[in-house]
Amino acid sequence: MFRIASLLSIWLATMLMLLAITAGLMLWERQLDTSLNPLDEAVTFVVPRGAGINRVARELEQAGLIRDGRPLILMARLGGQANQIRAGEYRIEPGMSLTGFLDDLAKGKVILYSITIPEGVTFADFRARIEAAEGIEHKLSGLDDAALLAELELDIEHPEGWFFPDTYLYQRGESDRRIYLQAHQAMRRHLELAWEARDDDLPLKTPYEALILASIVERETGVADERAKVAGVFVNRLDIGMRLQSDPTIIYGLGDDYRGTIYRSDIQRDTPYNTYTRAGLPPTPIALPGLAAIKAVMQPASTDALYFVADAQGGHVFSRTLDEHNRAVRAYRRALAEQGKR
Numbered sequence: 263m264f265r266i267a268s269l270l271s272i273w274l275a276t277m278l279m280l281l282a283i284t285a286g287l288m289l290w291e292r293q294l295d296t297s298l299n300p301l302d303e304a305v306t307f308v309v310p311r312g313a314g315i316n317r318v319a320r321e322l323e324q325a326g327l328i329r330d331g332r333p334l335i336l337m338a339r340l341g342g343q344a345n346q347i348r349a350g351e352y353r354i355e356p357g358m359s360l361t362g363f364l365d366d367l368a369k370g371k372v373i374l375y376s377i378t379i380p381e382g383v384t385f386a387d388f389r390a391r392i393e394a395a396e397g398i399e400h401k402l403s404g405l406d407d408a409a410l411l412a413e414l415e416l417d418i419e420h421p422e423g424w425f426f427p428d429t430y431l432y433q434r435g436e437s438d439r440r441i442y443l444q445a446h447q448a449m450r451r452h453l454e455l456a457w458e459a460r461d462d463d464l465p466l467k468t469p470y471e472a473l474i475l476a477s478i479v480e481r482e483t484g485v486a487d488e489r490a491k492v493a494g495v496f497v498n499r500l501d502i503g504m505r506l507q508s509d510p511t512i513i514y515g516l517g518d519d520y521r522g523t524i525y526r527s528d529i530q531r532d533t534p535y536n537t538y539t540r541a542g543l544p545p546t547p548i549a550l551p552g553l554a555a556i557k558a559v560m561q562p563a564s565t566d567a568l569y570f571v572a573d574a575q576g577g578h579v580f581s582r583t584l585d586e587h588n589r590a591v592r593a594y595r596r597a598l599a600e601q602g603k604r
């Protein structure tokens with residue numbers, strides 16, 4: 263009987279202790295919920311790499327965001343979050359509780375930034391956008407293209423075309439190296455999958471040749487339902503040994519000498535990229551093609567057209583013969599003249 267009474271006493275004492283702890287935690291939590299200093303607008307707080315809960319609490323105090331860091335430390339330790347703090351930049355919203363903020367720290371709900379690389383831009387423009395992006399750690403700035411490729415350990419000779427245009431997310435402090443590698447790996451993946459699904463009779467020997475042609479298609483038209491037909495025209499020309507005669511390749515070959523308009527002298531000026539003076543594909547891509555242009559080249563439209571010209575309304579007119587093409591060119595020039603008069 264005495265043993266039962268003793269056990270009952272121990273059980274009651276334990277329950278009272280647990281109730282006291284629970285009540286205490288509830289009081290602590292209420293304290294934490296109201297201990298975040300009032301904010302008029304959201305602020306950011308950076309948790310450095312390797313920082314523990316003690317440092318986080320201390321820096322919150324120094325930033326004037328809390329009055330006393332000890333309740334936060336205790337709550338993190340009792341909740342098992344003290345060893346789960348993740349580095350990064352966090353947003354503290356007005357009215358946010360410290361328990362909510364602590365939960366964000368443990369889950370790594372960091373602020374994410376984005377950088378968008380449009381389809382059809384050059385690698386030089388890609389680099390400029392990364393250089394201008396907020397919050398990126400620029401480890402590869404100032405390197406020429408060859409040195410950059412060496413730092414990335416990429417086994418390619420020329421960077422143009424090898425980086426996939428897309429929107430990439432990153433957190434503050436991430437290096438530009440990660441974004442370059444992510445974009446390159448994405449291009450490799452998309453190109454490989456598209457090459458495996460290509461038509462059997464393409465006049466393209468390697469995925470790289472397809473990448474080159476895709477970059478030309480990307481620069482020739484921004485109209486989604488025209489890409490496959492433009493690709494079909496270029497494939498037809500390659501099949502019969504006809505020069506591609508693509509204006510964007512001239513522009514790329516001119517580089518900084520491009521004056522905003524292609525003059526006759528530009529067409530006659532021979533560069534490795536001038537597809538009016540040279541047969542076949544240029545030596546490298548001329549831009550970063552998107553997935554639609556890559557797929558268009560791998561599975562071009564079946565067409566007997568050998569020519570196309572702009573129609574002054576954002577699209578193109580496709581022609582089978584040179585006579586038809588010349589008429590379309592004259593119509594285009596008349597439309598431009600009419601637009602100028604208006």
